[in-house]
Amino acid sequence: xxxxxxxxxxxxxxTGQVDTLFLFITVVSLFFFLLVEGLLIYFAIKxxxxxxxxxxETPDIRGNLFLETVxxxxxxxxxxxxxxxxxxxxxxxxxxxxxxxxxxxxxxQWLFEFRYPDGRTSINELRVPAGSPVKLILSSDDVxxxxxxxxxxxxxDMVPGQYNTLYLHPDxxxxxxxxCAEYCGVAHSTMRAELxxxxxxxxxAWREKKEASAGQSLAEQGKALAEKSGCLGCHALEGKEKIxxxxxxxFGRKVLLADGTSVTADEEYIRESIYxxxxxxxxxxPAVMPTFKGSLxxxxxxxxxxxxxxxxxxxxxxxxKEGEKAVEKEAREGKEAPSAHKGKELAETLGCLACHSIDGxxxxxPSFQGLFGRQVExxxxxxxxxxxxxxxxxxxxPRxxxxxxxPNVMPEFKGKISEEDLSALIAYLKxxxx
Amino acid sequence: MRDTTWNGEQxxxxxxxxxxxxxxxxxxxxxxxxxxxxxxxxxxxxLFFFLVGGLFGLLIRIKLLFPGQHIFTNQTxxxxxxxxxxxxxxxxxxxxxxxxxxNFFIPLHIGARDVAFPRLNLLSYWVFVAGILVILxxxxxxxxxxxxxxxxxxxQTAADVTTLSFGIxxxxxxxxxxxxxxxxxxxxxxxxxxxxxxxxLFIWSMYATSIIQVLAxxxxxxxxxxxAMERVLGVGFFDPAKxxxxxxxxxxxxxxxHPVVYVMILPAMGIIxxxxxxxxxxxxxxxxxxxxxxxxxxxxxxFVWGHHMFVTGMSATAAIIFSLLTYSVAIPTAIKVFNWLAxxxxxxxxxxxxxxxxxxxxxLFVVGGLTGxxxxxxxxxxxVHDTYFIVAHFHYTMVGGTVMGLLAAVHYWFPKMTGRMxxxxxxxxxxxxxxxxxxxxxFTQFILGFEGMPRRYAEYPAQYQTLNIVSTVGSWxxxxxxxxxxxxxxxxxxxxxxxxxxxxxxxSLEWQTGSPPPTENFEEIPTVTDWPYGYAGRQT
Numbered sequence: 001x002x003x004x005x006x007x008x009x010x011x012x013x014x015t016g017q018v019d020t021l022f023l024f025i026t027v028v029s030l031f032f033f034l035l036v037e038g039l040l041i042y043f044a045i046k047x048x049x050x051x052x053x054x055x056x057e058t059p060d061i062r063g064n065l066f067l068e069t070v071x072x073x074x075x076x077x078x079x080x081x082x083x084x085x086x087x088x089x090x091x092x093x094x095x096x097x098x099x100x101x102x103x104x105x106x107x108x109q110w111l112f113e114f115r116y117p118d119g120r121t122s123i124n125e126l127r128v129p130a131g132s133p134v135k136l137i138l139s140s141d142d143v144x145x146x147x148x149x150x151x152x153x154x155x156x157d158m159v160p161g162q163y164n165t166l167y168l169h170p171d172x173x174x175x176x177x178x179x180c181a182e183y184c185g186v187a188h189s190t191m192r193a194e195l196x197x198x199x200x201x202x203x204x205a206w207r208e209k210k211e212a213s214a215g216q217s218l219a220e221q222g223k224a225l226a227e228k229s230g231c232l233g234c235h236a237l238e239g240k241e242k243i244x245x246x247x248x249x250x251f252g253r254k255v256l257l258a259d260g261t262s263v264t265a266d267e268e269y270i271r272e273s274i275y276x277x278x279x280x281x282x283x284x285x286p287a288v289m290p291t292f293k294g295s296l297x298x299x300x301x302x303x304x305x306x307x308x309x310x311x312x313x314x315x316x317x318x319x320x321k322e323g324e325k326a327v328e329k330e331a332r333e334g335k336e337a338p339s340a341h342k343g344k345e346l347a348e349t350l351g352c353l354a355c356h357s358i359d360g361x362x363x364x365x366p367s368f369q370g371l372f373g374r375q376v377e378x379x380x381x382x383x384x385x386x387x388x389x390x391x392x393x394x395x396x397x398p399r400x401x402x403x404x405x406x407p408n409v410m411p412e413f414k415g416k417i418s419e420e421d422l423s424a425l426i427a428y429l430k431x432x433x434x
Numbered sequence: 435m436r437d438t439t440w441n442g443e444q445x446x447x448x449x450x451x452x453x454x455x456x457x458x459x460x461x462x463x464x465x466x467x468x469x470x471x472x473x474x475x476x477x478x479x480x481l482f483f484f485l486v487g488g489l490f491g492l493l494i495r496i497k498l499l500f501p502g503q504h505i506f507t508n509q510t511x512x513x514x515x516x517x518x519x520x521x522x523x524x525x526x527x528x529x530x531x532x533x534x535x536x537n538f539f540i541p542l543h544i545g546a547r548d549v550a551f552p553r554l555n556l557l558s559y560w561v562f563v564a565g566i567l568v569i570l571x572x573x574x575x576x577x578x579x580x581x582x583x584x585x586x587x588x589x590q591t592a593a594d595v596t597t598l599s600f601g602i603x604x605x606x607x608x609x610x611x612x613x614x615x616x617x618x619x620x621x622x623x624x625x626x627x628x629x630x631x632x633x634x635l636f637i638w639s640m641y642a643t644s645i646i647q648v649l650a651x652x653x654x655x656x657x658x659x660x661x662a663m664e665r666v667l668g669v670g671f672f673d674p675a676k677x678x679x680x681x682x683x684x685x686x687x688x689x690x691x692h693p694v695v696y697v698m699i700l701p702a703m704g705i706i707x708x709x710x711x712x713x714x715x716x717x718x719x720x721x722x723x724x725x726x727x728x729x730x731x732x733x734x735x736x737f738v739w740g741h742h743m744f745v746t747g748m749s750a751t752a753a754i755i756f757s758l759l760t761y762s763v764a765i766p767t768a769i770k771v772f773n774w775l776a777x778x779x780x781x782x783x784x785x786x787x788x789x790x791x792x793x794x795x796x797x798l799f800v801v802g803g804l805t806g807x808x809x810x811x812x813x814x815x816x817x818v819h820d821t822y823f824i825v826a827h828f829h830y831t832m833v834g835g836t837v838m839g840l841l842a843a844v845h846y847w848f849p850k851m852t853g854r855m856x857x858x859x860x861x862x863x864x865x866x867x868x869x870x871x872x873x874x875x876x877f878t879q880f881i882l883g884f885e886g887m888p889r890r891y892a893e894y895p896a897q898y899q900t901l902n903i904v905s906t907v908g909s910w911x912x913x914x915x916x917x918x919x920x921x922x923x924x925x926x927x928x929x930x931x932x933x934x935x936x937x938x939x940x941x942s943l944e945w946q947t948g949s950p951p952p953t954e955n956f957e958e959i960p961t962v963t964d965w966p967y968g969y970a971g972r973q974t
Contacts, residue, residue: 021813023885029804036771036800043778044793047714048785058716058782060970067719068769075768079761081809087754089813094750138747142589144680146745146820150886153817157746160586161683164747177895181820181888183580185587186509189891237743266783276677293677364508386860399592407509409578 011151011176013169017089018153025082032078045182052107062280091326093154097167102309103220105135107145107158109411110187110354112178115299117306117421118217122194123349124260128179134168137267139298142411146182148210151193155181161275161298170197186364186409187354191255222307225300231291232270237311244289245282251305256283270305343428346421355410358432365410366403372426377404448513453853453950465932467552468953472559474539477844479563481535484837485920490518492913495906501896507894509915512578513593515890519581522873524602524867525566527836528694531701532647533562535843536640538851542944543634545625545962547954550618558611565604574939580890582691585672585683587751589664593958596665597739599658604720606651609697613647624770625943626879627962631725634942635718636802637723642732645759646693646700650736651773654690657683686847690737696735698832700728702839703770706792709842712940713789714781717967720773744812745819753812759812767803771796786859786938794869798834802827805880823883829876841919849937853950854930860922867915942966 010016028327098287103126104115128134138147140158147166148155156166180191198206216224226232231247239246245255251270256262258281263269272279274296277289347353347368355364356371366376374386379402384390393400396418398410417425454470463471494514497506506514537555541548549555575594579587596946614820620641624633662671663682672674672683711718718724740748740756748756774796783789805827808814818824848856878901883889887898893904936945943966 018813020815021811022808022817025807025811025814029807036775037797039775040778040793040796042783043775044783044785047778047781047783049715049782056713056971059780061715061719061780062717063720063723064776068723068773071772072765072769075765077763079807080811083758083806084760085814086757086811086815089811090750090757090816091754093813093816116785143590144584148820148886148888150817153744155819156815159747160784161679162681177886179886179888183512183584183587183890185591186578188512189888189893192895211493229721347534347605363503407578408506408575409509409588 002063011170011172011174012149012154013171014093014152014154015090017092021085021089026083028078037265047348054104093167094215095167097135097169100133100135100167101128102135102137102138102306103128105140105147105158106298107140107142107147107180107184107191108182108351109142109295110191111195111349111351112145112147112180112191113349115218116300117219119221126193126195127196127198127203127206128168128170129200130173130197131200132170134170136166136168136273137302138164139302141298142185143178144182145184145191148179149176150179151176152195157307157330163271165267168195173197185411186407188405190354218303218306219310220299220307221309222303222305223412225304229296231304234289244285244392247309251308253312257281258285258287267305270308271301274301274304325420339424340427340431342421343424343426345424346417347428350413350417352425365406368432370433372429378402379404379408382404388426392422392427395422395425423426435539437774443824446657447971453948454953455853455950456953458606461548465556467548467556469541469549469552469555469954470553472849473534475559476529476562479527479566480530481920481966483521483566484530484803485888485916487518487522487526488913489918490514490521492909494518497892497893498902499543499906501894501899501902503777509578511892512580512890513576516577516580517573520577520598523581524605525569525940527698529562529605531705531836531840531843532616532643532697533558533609533642534706535703535840535847536616536643538638538848539944540619540637541623542850542947542951542955543637543942544620544623544628545622545943545956545960546619547959549615549955550622551615555615558615559609561604561611565601565608568601568604569598572601577945582687583658583661584687585661585678585680586674587662588661589673591731596662599661603655605656606655607763609647611650612974614646615824616644617648618788620644620824620862622896625962626745629723631745632965633725634704635721635724635728636701636704636732639700639707639728642728643697643700644733650690650693650697653686654694655849657690658782660686681743684743684746685739688742689736692734692742693732696731698836699839702795702836702843702916703728705839705843705846706774706795707770708940708942709788709792709846710777711967711969712846712938713786713792714778714783715969716777716779716781717775717970719776719779720769721965724773727769730766734759734766738763741810744815756769757810757812757897764803764806766812771803787856787858787865788842788846788938790862790865791838791845794865795835795842796836798830798838798872800831801877802834807829817886818883821883822879822887822889824887825885826876826879829872829879831877833872842870844923846938847927847944849933850944850949850951852927852930853933853948854926855933856926856938857922858965860918860925864915864919866920867911867918868905869915871908871910871912871915875905876908876913878902878905878908938967941968951958 001310044405102117105126106113106115110125113121114126136147138156138158139162140160144160144161145158146155147158154166154167154168156164158164174197176195176197178193180188180193184191234243235245236242238246238362250265252265254264263280269280275291275293278287279290281287357363357367358369360367360369371386372391376381376386377383384401390401396414397412399408401409445723456469463475466472478566493506494511497504497511497514506817537549572594575592577595577598578593579595584596620637660671664671664673665855670678672678672680674680707718707724738756738760740752741760744753808818809824809827810968845856845861882898885898887894933949935949938945944951946960
């Protein structure tokens with residue numbers, strides 16, 4: 001961020017636009033600031049009553065229609081210009097960029113996870129080539145977060161149960177901080193990531209290297225899910241329609257709804273229609289689709305959307321291969337990764353390390369280093385040993401036994417984590433015992 | 435019997451020096467139906483929480499001297515900024531002027547013996563106290579959600595959100611009852627001859643304020659009930675996992691909390707409209723424009739809440755409409771500022787402490803208002819939304835605006851309320867320190883915000899440290915000024931020189947009775963024949 005305010009090429013096209021808007025408002029406001037404060041000080045000095053002097057006779061001025069009209073109209077014009085200029089920049093920020101690469105960004109207490117069209121994910125690191133626009137599809141797994149890139153002058157909230165979109169125009173190479181701007185709990189201020197904009201050649205080379213480890217693409221996952229979840233029973237791909245609208249050519253189309261309004265079948269519409277099918281029913285179709293809330297996770301809905309897009313001819317661009325943590329890659333490449341290894345991976349992806357250090361330093365929670373097997377004093381005063389049973393309980397239901405001196409803020413993982421993963425995490429914690 | 439028809443002349447007043455403060459003992463306060471005593475109770479309570487909230491603010495600033503984890507844990511920091519916001523807003527800024535000074539001065543200003551419903555008034559105060567007790571009880575598991583209570587976080591945290599929001603629910607009840615009481619009082623109890631356009635502008639602003647309190651506060655009460663149902667009974671209003679919508683909470687919350695910033699600022703604007711003519715010895719300029727602009731601000735204020743949500747994924751259409759409506763509030767505000775300036779033009783101005791604070795209000799509020807121009811512009815707001823820019827803007831309007839207005843009023847009316855004159859020397863010293871300290875503390879935060887430092891950050895990237903240190907040092911200067919001011923209050927209560935009935939030679943009705951006023955305010959209800967701003971002519 002250090003160089004963000006230096007003159008020269010802007011980090012993104014939005015940077016320049018927003019800064020010019022700021023400059024415009026600043027110049028106009030400065031004029032009014034100097035006018036009002038200047039008059040305030042000038043009147044205070046000029047019309048002060050001097051000590052001991054004969055008091056002045058003050059005129060009986062009660063108003064002046066002309067003046068009052070002037071200073072009603074001028075502010076009206078000024079704020080109208082602010083509004084209009086602000087709107088122009090906003091319109092540009094919101095205008096979709098054709099050919100943008102879709103990347104899903106998910107906020108989670110307390111990390112950012114990025115999911116690329118080729119199915120891979122990365123944590124707290126978003127790598128993109130310079131010069132190609134990116135469409136971020138923002139959501140959250142828990143509470144509201146906000147995706148903020150100060151150098152781009154852009155932010156948009158990540159809301160659970162909703163997709164927001166944000167277009168990035170990475171014009172200049174560099175590393176830019178991504179910050180969470182919506183308060184999300186104890187580690188809110190350390191929920192930070194990096195946007196790495198690479199020279200296209202270097203990016204291609206880097207991707208080439210990663211290509212080998214690519215898994216199933218997001219659209220492929222979506223296809224499998226659509227088949228598995230029975231979508232195709234009612235939605236044909238193309239040709240003769242079944243009960244619901246065809247999937248092929250559906251995405252991105254404007255559709256007429258039963259209530260007479262129309263809506264664009266974009267990500268948010270599809271998500272809503274999967275979770276709450278009765279809300280916006282396309283005209284001419286019966287409102288019979290069941291909700292998939294609870295049976296399809298937000299990730300899975302994201303995959304299905306990618307699949308629908310791939311069908312609609314909105315051609316998925318060449319899948320971007322994306323950065324992974326070394327561990328993830330190793331885990332995928334290794335034949336049978338040891339359980340502790342998987343635990344380490346989980347500790348990173350679940351966000352444990354945002355609050356629990358592995359080097360003994362104190363963050364929001366006790367450090368993982370040397371935790372296993374240690375005697376801990378609990379909030380109530382009693383003691384407990386951090387054995388397997390204790391850790392299992394503390395991950396599932398953290399609020400039952402809180403270590404003295406630490407805030408009671410850890411989210412519950414019961415139901416969010418499988419038995420197998422739980423064992424892997426504990427195996428990992430064992431390796432940190434000293 | 436003396437002729438009590440009031441035509442702007444100073445009456446020769448021979449009231450008992452203790453006035454309404456005659457009755458002694460704690461029960462004379464607990465059971466009092468006198469609007470003046472209830473006003474004083476509110477003032478003591480709210481000013482106490484001003485000091486407590488200020489202490490939390492100082493601790494926040496101390497923690498932010500360092501970018502990493504220092505002094506407090508991050509969780510403690512989160513509790514500190516939550517309590518700073520919640521106490522300052524709900525227990526100080528909202529009630530201080532309306533419930534405290536409004537109670538004391540509305541009946542005096544309109545020539546009434548009390549408010550319309552004195553028993554309801556006493557009930558309002560004790561409901562307010564009950565709310566405070568519930569809030570203090572919630573500190574057992576202190577809140578860490580920020581004063582905005584955003585779901586789903588507030589529905590999930592282990593902190594005691596339910597208790598705290600119940601406390602605020604009670605405080606909202608008290609606020610509704612007070613607003614209702616004032617509306618009826620202003621409609622029904624004006625002295626003979628006091629037409630709507632002879633009312634002091636403070637009354638116009640309190641009238642507009644009361645409308646907002648009565649209409650908007652029920653919404654936040656209901657919202658907190660829904661939140662409690664979600665937390666306790668598991669009903670999914672806001673939790674997407676249960677079919678709810680977290681953004682709905684924000685709509686509900688800001689539908690109350692945006693109009694309520696006008697509950698905070700309108701009464702202060704009313705005070706400025708009183709103080710400027712008195713110390714300029716000149717009639718207020720554009721009386722009707724100022725009066726109607728208060729009502730306009732109250733009305734427009736109901737339609738702009740969406741500007742708190744520009745980055746929540748709101749539809750472009752809604753965002754554009756809310757941006758346009760937001761700017762509509764700027765116009766009546768600008769009219770007021772120009773009218774105050776025009777009142778000073780060709781005046782005969784003196785700078786006693788009430789005037790110093792009133793001029794400071796204009797000076798700082800202009801900065802708060804102009805920085806609001808960035809926030810109303812969609813393209814600019816997206817960058818500084820949820821950053822220190824907002825924090826600075828809010829403090830310039832609320833401290834630079836509301837608190838300076840409150841302090842102008844307290845210095846202006848202190849002789850009337852207590853019968854004693856404050857020390858001008860101490861008042862000026864306190865003012866100078868507060869003015870410098872405030873600007874150093876908060877102007878730096880505009881820069882921090884533009885440079886991208888998000889609000890509510892316990893830890894921050896190291897490049898922001900220098901400005902944070904400057905801001906923290908400013909907060910110490912500000913705090914020193916506040917302490918000197920309170921020392922002046924306390925000293926004066928015990929040892930201040932006795933105040934004459936009308937030390938500032940003001941013409942509104944409260945000054946035409948004793949200092950302090952007798953229990954039923956006026957020996958005989960005055961008859962009003964003119965507006966209260968007839969200051970033109972040879973000054974004495």
